Amino acid sequence: MFYSLGRYILLLRLSFKKPEKFSVYWHEVMREMVSVGIGSLGIISIISVFIGAVATIQVAFQLSSPLVPQSIAGGISRDSTILEFSPTISALVLAGRVGSSMASQLGTMRVTEQIDALEIMGVNAPGFLVAPKVIAGISMIPLLTIISVGLGLCGGYLACVITRDISPADFVAGLQDGFNPVIITVCAVKSVVYGFLITSICCYNGFYTEGGALQVGESATRGVVFSCIFILFADLIVSSMLL
Structure with a gap:
C-alpha cells in the first residue's frame, strides 16, 4: 500500500x-479539455435533467401534507441538487466515462512500449501524458458541474409543469427562498477535488500497467473502482468540513 502511494x-x-x-x-x-468537457456534455445533460425531475417528484411526494407549503419543495430540490446530486453523481458518471478512457489510453501506450520510447528520447512522459489530463479534469469537471446544476433545476421545473404535483410558481418561489451561498462553495470544492481524484487515480493505474491487453482492461476497471471509492470518501470529508 505504501509502495503504491509512493509511486x-x-x-x-x-x-x-x-x-x-x-x-x-x-x-x-486543450485537446484533453475538449475531450473531457465537450465529450461528456451529452451524458451529463441527460442525467442532470432526469435527476432534477425525479428529485422534485420525490420531494413533492414526501411533502404532500396540507400543513407544509409547496414552495419548500423548490428549496429542498435546489439544495440537494447543488450540494450532492450534481457534483457527486456527475463525478461518478465521469469516472466511468473519462477515467476509464484515460486509464485505457495510458495502459495501451505502456504495454505497446510507447511510453518507454518517450522516456528513451528524453521526454518527461508523466508531464506530457498525465499533467494535461489532470489539468483538464480540474478545469472542466467544475464547468460540467455548473451545467449539471442548471439543467437539474430546469428538470425539476419541467417535472412541476408536467405532473402538477407542485405549481411551477411555488417551485420557483422555493428556489429563491432562503438561499445560503455556502452551498455554492461546497459544490465548487467538491467538483475540483473530484476532478483531481478521477484523473490522477485513473492515470496512475493506466501509467503503471504491466502485462498485455487483458491487464489494460483490468487497470481501467481498477482505476474507475478506486476513483468511485475516493469520490465518496472525499464527499464525506468535504461535507463534514464545510457544512
Missing part, C-alpha cells in the same frame, strides 16, 4: 515538472 506521489511530482516545450504541452491540455 502515486512520485508520478504527480514528475507530472508537474517544468515542461521542456510549453507550446506542445498547451496543445495537449
Whole structure:
C-alpha cells in the first residue's frame, strides 16, 4: 500500500515538472479539455435533467401534507441538487466515462512500449501524458458541474409543469427562498477535488500497467473502482468540513 502511494506521489511530482516545450504541452491540455468537457456534455445533460425531475417528484411526494407549503419543495430540490446530486453523481458518471478512457489510453501506450520510447528520447512522459489530463479534469469537471446544476433545476421545473404535483410558481418561489451561498462553495470544492481524484487515480493505474491487453482492461476497471471509492470518501470529508 505504501509502495503504491509512493509511486502515486512520485508520478504527480514528475507530472508537474517544468515542461521542456510549453507550446506542445498547451496543445495537449486543450485537446484533453475538449475531450473531457465537450465529450461528456451529452451524458451529463441527460442525467442532470432526469435527476432534477425525479428529485422534485420525490420531494413533492414526501411533502404532500396540507400543513407544509409547496414552495419548500423548490428549496429542498435546489439544495440537494447543488450540494450532492450534481457534483457527486456527475463525478461518478465521469469516472466511468473519462477515467476509464484515460486509464485505457495510458495502459495501451505502456504495454505497446510507447511510453518507454518517450522516456528513451528524453521526454518527461508523466508531464506530457498525465499533467494535461489532470489539468483538464480540474478545469472542466467544475464547468460540467455548473451545467449539471442548471439543467437539474430546469428538470425539476419541467417535472412541476408536467405532473402538477407542485405549481411551477411555488417551485420557483422555493428556489429563491432562503438561499445560503455556502452551498455554492461546497459544490465548487467538491467538483475540483473530484476532478483531481478521477484523473490522477485513473492515470496512475493506466501509467503503471504491466502485462498485455487483458491487464489494460483490468487497470481501467481498477482505476474507475478506486476513483468511485475516493469520490465518496472525499464527499464525506468535504461535507463534514464545510457544512
